[in-house]
Amino acid sequence: MSEEANIEEAGKEFLKGLWKENPVFVAVLGMCPALAVTNSAINALAMGVATMFVLICSSILVSLLRNAIPKQVRITAYIVIIATFVSVIDFFLAAFTPEIHKELGAFIALIVVNCLILGRQESFASKNRPFLAFLDAAGMSSGFTIALLSIGIIREILGSGSLFGFSLFGASFEPWVVMILPPGGFFTLGFLLLFFNWYIQRRNKRNALIAKSEV
Amino acid sequence: MNELIWIFISALLVNNFTLSLFLGLCPFLGVTQKLETAFRLGLANIFVMVITALASYALNTWVLIYAPYLRLISFIIVIASSVQFVEMAIKKLSPELFKALGIFLPLITTNCAILGLALFSTNKGYGFVEGLVYALGAGGGVTLALVLLASVREETRLSNIPKLIEGTALNLIIAGIISMAFMGFAGLFGSH
Numbered sequence: 001m002s003e004e005a006n007i008e009e010a011g012k013e014f015l016k017g018l019w020k021e022n023p024v025f026v027a028v029l030g031m032c033p034a035l036a037v038t039n040s041a042i043n044a045l046a047m048g049v050a051t052m053f054v055l056i057c058s059s060i061l062v063s064l065l066r067n068a069i070p071k072q073v074r075i076t077a078y079i080v081i082i083a084t085f086v087s088v089i090d091f092f093l094a095a096f097t098p099e100i101h102k103e104l105g106a107f108i109a110l111i112v113v114n115c116l117i118l119g120r121q122e123s124f125a126s127k128n129r130p131f132l133a134f135l136d137a138a139g140m141s142s143g144f145t146i147a148l149l150s151i152g153i154i155r156e157i158l159g160s161g162s163l164f165g166f167s168l169f170g171a172s173f174e175p176w177v178v179m180i181l182p183p184g185g186f187f188t189l190g191f192l193l194l195f196f197n198w199y200i201q202r203r204n205k206r207n208a209l210i211a212k213s214e215v
Numbered sequence: 216m217n218e219l220i221w222i223f224i225s226a227l228l229v230n231n232f233t234l235s236l237f238l239g240l241c242p243f244l245g246v247t248q249k250l251e252t253a254f255r256l257g258l259a260n261i262f263v264m265v266i267t268a269l270a271s272y273a274l275n276t277w278v279l280i281y282a283p284y285l286r287l288i289s290f291i292i293v294i295a296s297s298v299q300f301v302e303m304a305i306k307k308l309s310p311e312l313f314k315a316l317g318i319f320l321p322l323i324t325t326n327c328a329i330l331g332l333a334l335f336s337t338n339k340g341y342g343f344v345e346g347l348v349y350a351l352g353a354g355g356g357v358t359l360a361l362v363l364l365a366s367v368r369e370e371t372r373l374s375n376i377p378k379l380i381e382g383t384a385l386n387l388i389i390a391g392i393i394s395m396a397f398m399g400f401a402g403l404f405g406s407h
Contacts, residue, residue, distance in 0.1 A: 182235045
C-alpha cells in the first residue's frame, strides 16, 4: 500500500465517526448518557470528554493486546479494561472538578456500560493496528461529543435561557423548564432525528432530480 | 415499614429508571415492537436486579470497605458473572423459561439500569432489605415503561404515519410524552 493511500484510509477512519456513522444520531448507541446529562452544555461537554478519554485509552490498549486476549473471555477482558479507565477518570474528575463530578454523579461510573465503547472494542479495536484504533476511537468519540454538545446547547438555551452558564436573554425570558427535565431530552433528540431524516430525504430527492436531468 | 413503601414507590414511579433517569434505554427503544417480548424482558430485568442487589450488598459489606477504589470493577464483574450463572441455572432447571427469555438474558449484563441500581443503592446507603425493595421497585418501573411504550407502538403500527417521522424519531417523541406524564408523580411524598 502506498503512503498516500494509507493517509487517506486513516483519514476515513477518523471522519466516519463525525457524521456518516455518528454514534448517537445514526447508530443510536450510548443513548443513556446522551439524554441523561445533557441538561446543560457544560455537563454535556464534560461527559463527552470523559467518554473520549475512556474510549481512546481502552481502544489503544485492546488493540495492543488483541493477540494476547483469548477469544472466549474477550468481552470480560474488554469490560475490565474499560472499567479501569473509567475508575481513573472518575477519581480524576472528583479531585479536580468536584462540582461537575457532583452534577454528573453516577453517570461517570456508568460510562462502563456505554454500548458505544464496548461496541468499538469488539468491532474495530480488536481487529486493527493501534494507530487505526486510535483514529477510530478519536473520531467516534468526537462525533459522540458533538452530538451531546448539540443536544446540551439546545436544551440549555430553551430550558434555562443561558449558554455555558451565561444568561442570554435577560430577566424577561420565561424559561421552558420542561426542556431541562427528562421529557425534554427525549423531545430534543426526537426532533433532531426528525430534522436529519427530513434533510437526508430532501438531499436524496434533489440528487435523483439532478441525475434525471443529466440523463 | 413506611420507609420501605416510600423506597418502592419512589423507584417505581417518581424516579422511574427508564423515564426519568434514562437508564436502560437500549432495550427500551430496541425491543418494544411487541408487548409480549417487552413484558418478558421486564421480568428478566426484575430477576437480575434482585440478584444484583444481593450481590452488591455482599460486596459492599465484605470486600469494598477494604478497597473502595475497586467498586466499579468488582460490580461489573460480579454482575456479568451472576448473569452468566443465572443463565446456566435457568437452562438446567427450566428450559422453557430459558427459551422464552432468549437473547435478552445475556444482554442484560450491559444494561446500564443494572449497574445503575448497584451504584445508586450504594450511594444512598441502603441496607439489605431496603436494597431488595429498591431493586423490586426499580425493576417494576423498568417493566412498566417497557410495557407502556410497547403498547403505544403496537397501536402506531395500525395508524397512518408520515414516512418521515417513522422509526426512532417517533419512538423518542412517544417516550417524551410518556415521560411527561410521569413527571406528574414528582413531588409525591415531598422530596423523597
